[in-house]
Amino acid sequence: MIAGYVQNGFYKEGLPVLRDMVASGTQPNVVTLVSILPACASLTFLDLGKLIHGCGIKVGVDSDMALMNALIAFYGKCGNLDTARSLFKGMVVRNLVLWNAMIGAYEQNNAGTDAIKLFCRMQTENVEYDYITIVSVISACASLGALNTGRWLHELARMKGFRTNASVTNALIDMYAKCGNIDLAKNVFQGLPHKSVVSWTSIIGACASHGHGDDALMLFSMMKEQGTKPNSFTFTAVLTACRHADLVEEGRKHFESMIKDYSISPGIEHYACMVDLLGRAGCLLEAYKFIETMPVEPDAGVWGALLSACRIHGNVELAELVVARLSRLDTQTVTSYVLMSNIYAEASRWEDEARLRNMMRKKLLKKLPGQSFVGVN
Numbered sequence: 001m002i003a004g005y006v007q008n009g010f011y012k013e014g015l016p017v018l019r020d021m022v023a024s025g026t027q028p029n030v031v032t033l034v035s036i037l038p039a040c041a042s043l044t045f046l047d048l049g050k051l052i053h054g055c056g057i058k059v060g061v062d063s064d065m066a067l068m069n070a071l072i073a074f075y076g077k078c079g080n081l082d083t084a085r086s087l088f089k090g091m092v093v094r095n096l097v098l099w100n101a102m103i104g105a106y107e108q109n110n111a112g113t114d115a116i117k118l119f120c121r122m123q124t125e126n127v128e129y130d131y132i133t134i135v136s137v138i139s140a141c142a143s144l145g146a147l148n149t150g151r152w153l154h155e156l157a158r159m160k161g162f163r164t165n166a167s168v169t170n171a172l173i174d175m176y177a178k179c180g181n182i183d184l185a186k187n188v189f190q191g192l193p194h195k196s197v198v199s200w201t202s203i204i205g206a207c208a209s210h211g212h213g214d215d216a217l218m219l220f221s222m223m224k225e226q227g228t229k230p231n232s233f234t235f236t237a238v239l240t241a242c243r244h245a246d247l248v249e250e251g252r253k254h255f256e257s258m259i260k261d262y263s264i265s266p267g268i269e270h271y272a273c274m275v276d277l278l279g280r281a282g283c284l285l286e287a288y289k290f291i292e293t294m295p296v297e298p299d300a301g302v303w304g305a306l307l308s309a310c311r312i313h314g315n316v317e318l319a320e321l322v323v324a325r326l327s328r329l330d331t332q333t334v335t336s337y338v339l340m341s342n343i344y345a346e347a348s349r350w351e352d353e354a355r356l357r358n359m360m361r362k363k364l365l366k367k368l369p370g371q372s373f374v375g376v377n
Contacts (some may be wrong), residue, residue: 076105112140177206205237213245239273279309
């Protein structure tokens with residue numbers, strides 16, 4: 001029952017079954033523990049996962065290979081790399097799943113260098129790897145911008161016969177794009193015999209992130225012509241392409257098409273793209289009205305996109321309204337005040353700038369380094 005819920009993504013529904021099982025006096029076995037840990041990982045229920053780990057120790061199955069695999073994956077997804085690493089090092093015998101779990105934990109926690117080093121150690125110890133290993137290490141290269149290592153992994157994937165594996169090719173497209181080589185990303189895509197919606201979305205997103213808006217939209221048209229139905233992620237990539245290329249009318253058209261033609265309800269990321277698109281183009285009031293009519297509560301990213309546009313176009317009055325709305329959210333307040341202070345300064349409104357700076361000092365607010373509003377790339 002627990003496994004059925006968890007394997008189908010009903011994580012919260014699986015937890016009460018475990019509770020009822022324990023309440024009835026039935027002792028969980030290793031299969032139960034392995035089944036419930038992915039739910040704890042997906043929900044980032046660290047404390048519950050630790051209890052399950054303790055239960056495994058109590059019933060004497062803490063050295064079971066399947067349980068160790070699940071625990072390392074769990075701790076990795078919950079951001080507890082030290083515990084994951086300790087468990088990995090404590091295993092005398094390690095199967096491929098264990099290696100993959102540890103490499104995946106490194107990659108998920110922005111420890112790409114460690115992921116690559118562990119893969120190299122696999123090579124040294126003559127441990128056979130599979131496509132899951134390759135995908136994780138390629139993703140690590142993407143986060144590091146390690147193009148040469150990524151090309152080496154591409155060659156290993158080719159030699160292993162993974163060249164047409166969808167997960168591998170999508171990871172390669174993403175890696176080459178993030179490493180700044182859009183041509184290699186296109187080459188990988190063009191070499192695919194069968195292009196899935198994920199593949200199309202990957203290459204559209206790659207073109208969008210490099211400012212190749214026209215190419216991204218051309219690929220989107222080809223995708224539809226070939227009968228592949230776009231999904232929510234595809235439209236995020238398409239709207240991002242419109243945003244980077246200042247294609248306002250195209251953006252409006254695709255946003256409406258997503259709803260009318262594909263029955264996809266826009267998510268907050270789609271709204272943020274549209275607000276940024278309109279704002280960059282100078283359609284500030286339209287962007288503001290667009291936010292006001294959103295059926296979902298706008299978050300700091302949406303309001304922040306408009307605030308950034310207000311700075312670009314020097315609209316002080318609207319910026320003040322946006323900051324007032326942002327302050328109600330109790331998030332990104334410091335960043336919004338700093339940006340508003342800059343807007344005042346650029347408009348030579350020195351008294352307002354000094355007043356805002358003084359208010360920030362009184363509230364003991366400090367600028368948070370490296371923060372920005374718009375997270376859609």
